[in-house]
Amino acid sequence: MSNLQELLAQQSALIKQAAELEKQVAEARRAERANVIAQIKTLLAENGLTVADLGVKAGGKTGGSSAAGQKVAPKYRNAATGETWTGRGLKPKWIQAAIAAGKTLEDFAI
Structure with a gap:
């Protein structure tokens, strides 16, 4: 059975390893996102489209997907x-x- 000092050392090493893995995951996400953005830009340019043609509002919401803030016709x-x-x-x-x-x-x- 390990003593307390050994367990604390293992814990510290695992915490350090987890932090390094989190950094790697964040970097992989950034790289993947940059790749997807580049692909989208290429497709838009190839097809003569703009972001407005997609009907996407700020935050990635498509037009009409949320009733919040939309005007309602009078009854x-x-x-x-x-x-x-x-x-x-x-x-x-x-x-x-x-x-x-x-x-x-x-x-x-x-």
């Missing part, structure tokens, strides 16, 4: 004032007042 319109509401969130005051006056949402549907 209701006040014919008297032209105000609109998408039907999301709290009801605007003009809708609340109209409903209190006896109208329905369907009266304002676009």
Whole structure:
């Protein structure tokens, strides 16, 4: 059976080896990424395409893949004032007042 000093030395060597392997993995990832980027650039140039043609937004998201931040078409319109509401969130005051006056949402549907 090994004594404590030997085990601590082995642990230290393994930690050092793990750190070196992590560096190697990070370098391999950087090299692979650079290779993929070069391939993509070549394909874009060969086919006369731009990044905009891919429909990719910052962060690698494709257009339409996320509803966050997208505008929604209005579903209701006040014919008297032209105000609109998408039907999301709290009801605007003009809708609340109209409903209190006896109208329905369907009266304002676009």
